[in-house]
Amino acid sequence: MSYIQFENIHKYFGAAHVLKGINLGVEYGELVTLLGPSGCGKSTLLRCLAGLEQVSEGKIFLDGKDITNLTPKQRDIGMVFQQYSLFPNMTVRQNVAFGLQIQKLDKATIENKVKDMLEIVGLSDKINQYPRQLSGGQQQRVALARAIVMDPKVLLLDEPLSAIDALLRKNLQIEIRRIQQELNITTIFVTHDQDEAMVMSDTIHLFNVGQIEQSGTPTAIYTHPRTRFAANFIGNYNILTAGEFHALTGAKGEAEHIAIRPEVIALSRSPLNTPNAYLGKGIIAGSVPHGNVVRHSIACNGVTIHADQLFDEAVDLQKGCEVFFAIEKENCLCLE
Amino acid sequence: MKQNRWLPALTILVVSIFLILPLLILGIYSFVTSWDGIAPNGYTLDFYKQVFSDPRFLPSLMRGLVISIIPIFLSGAAVILALYTSIMYNPRLESIIQSICMIPHTLKGVILAISVLGLYAGKGPVLGNRIVMLTFVYCIVILPFIYQGIRNNLRAINVQQLIEAAEILGAGKLYAFVRIIIPNMLSGILISSLLAMSTIFTDFAIIKIVAGSKWLTAQQLLYNARNNPGQYTSAIVLIMFLATLLISGVAFAMQNRADRRAEQDSKAAKE
Numbered sequence: 378m379s380y381i382q383f384e385n386i387h388k389y390f391g392a393a394h395v396l397k398g399i400n401l402g403v404e405y406g407e408l409v410t411l412l413g414p415s416g417c418g419k420s421t422l423l424r425c426l427a428g429l430e431q432v433s434e435g436k437i438f439l440d441g442k443d444i445t446n447l448t449p450k451q452r453d454i455g456m457v458f459q460q461y462s463l464f465p466n467m468t469v470r471q472n473v474a475f476g477l478q479i480q481k482l483d484k485a486t487i488e489n490k491v492k493d494m495l496e497i498v499g500l501s502d503k504i505n506q507y508p509r510q511l512s513g514g515q516q517q518r519v520a521l522a523r524a525i526v527m528d529p530k531v532l533l534l535d536e537p538l539s540a541i542d543a544l545l546r547k548n549l550q551i552e553i554r555r556i557q558q559e560l561n562i563t564t565i566f567v568t569h570d571q572d573e574a575m576v577m578s579d580t581i582h583l584f585n586v587g588q589i590e591q592s593g594t595p596t597a598i599y600t601h602p603r604t605r606f607a608a609n610f611i612g613n614y615n616i617l618t619a620g621e622f623h624a625l626t627g628a629k630g631e632a633e634h635i636a637i638r639p640e641v642i643a644l645s646r647s648p649l650n651t652p653n654a655y656l657g658k659g660i661i662a663g664s665v666p667h668g669n670v671v672r673h674s675i676a677c678n679g680v681t682i683h684a685d686q687l688f689d690e691a692v693d694l695q696k697g698c699e700v701f702f703a704i705e706k707e708n709c710l711c712l713e
Numbered sequence: 714m715k716q717n718r719w720l721p722a723l724t725i726l727v728v729s730i731f732l733i734l735p736l737l738i739l740g741i742y743s744f745v746t747s748w749d750g751i752a753p754n755g756y757t758l759d760f761y762k763q764v765f766s767d768p769r770f771l772p773s774l775m776r777g778l779v780i781s782i783i784p785i786f787l788s789g790a791a792v793i794l795a796l797y798t799s800i801m802y803n804p805r806l807e808s809i810i811q812s813i814c815m816i817p818h819t820l821k822g823v824i825l826a827i828s829v830l831g832l833y834a835g836k837g838p839v840l841g842n843r844i845v846m847l848t849f850v851y852c853i854v855i856l857p858f859i860y861q862g863i864r865n866n867l868r869a870i871n872v873q874q875l876i877e878a879a880e881i882l883g884a885g886k887l888y889a890f891v892r893i894i895i896p897n898m899l900s901g902i903l904i905s906s907l908l909a910m911s912t913i914f915t916d917f918a919i920i921k922i923v924a925g926s927k928w929l930t931a932q933q934l935l936y937n938a939r940n941n942p943g944q945y946t947s948a949i950v951l952i953m954f955l956a957t958l959l960i961s962g963v964a965f966a967m968q969n970r971a972d973r974r975a976e977q978d979s980k981a982a983k984e
Contacts, residue, residue, distance in 0.1 A: 429877050449880040460871060462878035466896040476882030527882065 378438060380405040380563055381426070381531060386435035388421055388587075395421050397587040399435070403531075403580075408557050408564045410574040413584030414610070419567045422584075423533050426565065428452050440530055455524030456533040459540060461516045463508040469495065469519050470504045476527045494526040497556060514545045521553065525562060532557070534566045538573065550576050571611050575599065583607055600638075605712045608636040613672075615639065615682045616712070624678040626655035626704070632711030639672060641708040642684035644700050646693055651703035658701050661694055675700060736954065743947035760948040769934060770949075774956065777930040780844075780920070781913040784851035785906045788859045791852075793898070796863060797890055800872045814860035817853050826850055826922040847923045854919065855909035862908065866901025870894070900968060907964035911957050 379402030388396035396418045403409045411419035424430040426437055428449035436445045444452050463472050470491055477487045495501045498518040508516055517537055524532055534553070538546045554577050557564050568574055574581050575595045583590045583598060583606075591598060591607045602608040608616055615637045619630030643649060649656055659677030666672075670685040673694060684702065686694065694700055743760055745753035764770055792814065799806035817825070829850050833840045840846070872894055879889035917932035926933075935949045 427881060429880075449877070450883045450885075454881060456878070456881045458874055458878060460874060462871065462874045464875060464879070464893045465870065466893065475879070475884075479883040479888075523882070 378441065379403055380407075380440060381565070382436075382438040383422070383426075384436045384438070386422065386425060386437070387433045388418070388425060388430065389433045395587050396425070396432075399587075399589060401582060401589065401592075403563060403565060405563055406561045407579045408554065408566060408577060410566045410568060410578040410581045411584055412568060412571060412574040412581050412610075413590075414569055417584040418587040419584045420535055423456075423535055423565060423567050426452075426531070427454050427456050427533055453527075453530045454533060455527050455529035455531070456535065457517070457520045457524050457537045459536040461508070461513075461520045461540075463516055463519055463523070465508055468505050468507055469500060469511070472508070472519055473523045473526050475523065480527075490526050494522040497525075497559070498522045498552075513541050514549055517541060517549060518552070521556070525556070525560060530563065532562045532564045534564065536567055536569070539568070539570070546573070547576075553577065583610065585610075601710060602636060603713050605634050605636075608710070608712055613639055613683065617680065617682070621680045622709070625657060625680045625682065626709075627657075628655060630711075632713075634712040636710045636712055637682065637704055637708060639683045639685040640670070641705060642675075642682065643703040644673065644675075644684055644686055644694060645702075646698070646700065648701050649703040651705065653707075654703040654705045655709070656701070656703050658699065661696050661698050661700055663696055664694065673700075675702065677702075739947050740951055743944050743951050745944060760942070760944040761952075763945060764948050764952065767934075769929060770931070773929050773931045773934045774953075776928055777914050777932070778910075780847065780851065780928065780930065781910040783848050784855055784913065785859070785909050787848070788852045788855055788909070789863070789902060789906065792856070792860050792863050793895070793902075796867060797872075797894075800867065801876065801886060811860070811864075814856045816856075818857050822850075822854055822916065822919045823922065825853060826919040830923055843924045843927050847920060847928060850919055850923055851913050851916075854916075855912060858909045858912065859905045862901045862905025863898060866898045867894075870897050904964050904968055907960050911960055914957055914960070915953065 381403040383399050383401040386396050386399040387394070399418075399422060401422075411422060413419045421430060425432050426439075428444070428447060428451075432445060436443055438444065439452065439454075464475065467475065473491045473494055474487050477490060482490075492501065492504070495504055498521055500515060500518055500522065503511060503515060503519075508519070511519065520537070537553075538549055541549060550573055553566075556562075566574075566577060578595055580592065581595055581598050582592045585606050591603050593601075598607065598611055602611055602614065605616060608614040617625065617630070617635050617637070619633060619635070622628070622630035622635045643651060643654075648658075657677055659675040659682075662674040662676045662681060664671050664673045666688075667685070670687055671694075673684050673686065674681050675684055741753070742748065744756045744758070746755040746757045746759075748754065792810075795810050796807070799810055829846055833846055835841050875893050876886055876889045879893055880886065884892070915932065917930075917936060920928060920930055921933060921936070931949065931953050935946060935953070938946050938949065
C-alpha cells in the first residue's frame with residue numbers, strides 16, 4: 378500500500394457523478410500533480426482527502442490508517458487554497474502561529490517555529506504585517522508557511538498559483554518545489570496548467586470527467602500521451618485522423634488518430650534524407666512566435682500541421698515558401 | 714467640449730441650503746429671547762439652562778440609549794447566527810433570511826406597534842411587560858439595517874474558505890467563527906448598530922404606543938413640552954439632533970478610517 382491510497386473513490390453531488398472510481402497511490406516524499414480542466418474532479422478529490430468533502434463510496438488511507446471518516450482536524454493534513462485564505466484580522470505571525478496555538482504548544486516553541494518557517498519562505502521581515510499589506514505572492518508564501526509549520530503528513534496545494542501573475546508564478550513554482558524537497562513533504566498539487574505540472578511534479582495524474590485518463594512522469598506523459606484527450610491537453614500535438622496521416626506521409630495510419638509533437642518535425646529548404654522517417658514537402662502557411670520557438674503552419678496535400686523551430690534556425694522560412702519535412706516514425710504516436 | 718463646472722456646484726449649494734436652512738433657523742430660534750420682526754430681538758442661553766435643569770431630561774436621553782442598545786444586541790446576535798448557519802450548512806436559506814429581514818421595511822412602525830400591543834398585552838408578566846414588548850418591537854424595526862450591514866460585511870470575506878482553512882489547522886467551526894469571522898465583521902456590526910441606534914433614538918410613535926409613560930425618552934419629553942415656548946422645544950430638538958449626529962459621526966469616522974487604512978495598506982503592498 379502506498380503512503381496515500383485512494384481506493385475506488387466515488388463522489389456524487391446530487392445527480393452529478395463527479396469522481397468515478399478513483400484508484401490512486403502516492404508515495405512518501407513525492408510531489409504528485411492532479412492535472413485536468415475545470416470541473417474534472419481533481420479539486421474534489423483533494424477536498425475528500427482533506428476531509429472537507431465526504432466520499433460517497435470508497436476508502437482513503439494515509440500512512441496505513443483509514444482516514445475516510447475522520448474530520449479535517451483529525452487528519453494531520455496541511456492545505457493551501459487558491460485564494461490564500463489568510464485570516465485578515467491576524468498578522469503574518471498570528472496566521473502562521475494559529476494552528477500551533479490550537480495544539481497548545483508553549484509560546485517559545487511557537488515563536489521559534491514561526492520564525493524558522495518564515496525564514497524558509499523568505500518572509501522574516503513581514504512578520505508583523507497584515508495580509509492586506511502583502512502582495513499576492515507573499516500572501517501565498519505565508520499560506521504555505523502556515524500549512525507546513527504544522528509538520529503535516531501531507532501537504533495539499535489547490536491551484537495555489539492561479540491567482541498570481543505569470544513571472545511571479547514561475548518563481549513560486551521553483552520555490553514551492555525547493556521547499557517541498559528540502560522538507561521532504563509528501564505533496565499533492567492541483568492545477569489545470571500543464572506547464573506548471575511539468576515543472577513541479579514527480580508524477581502527474583491527468584484527470585478527465587471524474588476519471589484518471591493517464592498517469593506517469595512528466596516526461597512520459599508529455600512524450601507518450603495515450604489518448605486523444607491527453608495529447609490535446611498536455612501539449613500542442615498535431616492530432617491527425619488516419620486519412621490525414623495518409624495524405625501527409627503516404628503511409629497507412631495504424632490507429633484512428635495519430636499524434637505528432639510540433640518539435641519533432643524537422644524542417645529544411647532543401648530535401649531531407651532522414652532514415653526511418655516519413656518525408657514530405659509543403660508550403661509555409663503562416664508563422665507565429667511562441668516564446669523561444671517559431672510555430673510554422675505547413676500545408677501539405679490539404680492537411681495543415683504545426684512545426685516548431687528555434688528562432689535562430691527560423692530566419693529563412695517565410696510565409697509562402699516551399700519547405701521539406703521529416704517526421705521520425707517512432708514519433709508518430711497511435712492514440713487510443 | 715467645454716464643461717460647465719458651475720452648474721453642478723450651484724445645484725449642490727441650492728440643495729444644501731434647502732436641507733440645512735430649517736435646522737439652522739431652528740438652531741438660531743433656540744437661542745433667541747423673542748422674534749417679532751425680521752431679526753431676533755435678542756439672544757439667550759436660558760432655554761438650554763431650562764432643558765438641562767429639568768431632572769427628567771438627561772435620564773430620558775439615557776433611557777433612549779438603553780432601549781437602543783438591547784435590541785441591537787438581540788437582533789445582531791440573531792442575524793449573525795442565522796447567517797452563519799446558512800453560509801456553513803445551507804446557503805439556500807439565505808434568501809429566506811433576507812426576505813424575513815426585509816419585511817419590516819414594508820411595515821410601518823405604528824402598525825407593528827399596535828399589532829404587537831394587541832397580540833401580547835395582558836399575556837403574562839414577561840411577554841405582557843411593556844418594556845419587553847418595546848424591546849422586541851425595536852428588534853424587528855431595526856432588523857433590515859442590522860441584516861444589510863452584517864451581510865455586506867460577510868460578502869467581503871470568503872467565510873466558508875476561511876473556516877475550512879481554520880478547520881484544517883485544527884480549529885472547530887465555532888472557534889473559527891468566533892476568532893476569525895466575527896473580528897472581520899466588526900466594522901459592519903458597528904455601522905449597522907449605530908444606524909439602528911439612530912433610528913431608535915429618534916423614534917417617538919412606537920414608544921408612545923407601546924410603552925406609554927412607562928419609559929420616558931427625550932422624544933416623549935419633547936412631546937410633553939409642546940405647550941412650552943417654541944425656543945424650549947427647539948433646544949431639545951437641537952440637543953437630540955446633535956446626539957444623533959455624534960453617533961452617526963462616530964460611525965462614519967470609523968468607517969472612513971478603516972477605508973483609508975485599507976487603501977494605504979494595499980497601496981503600500983503594490984509598491
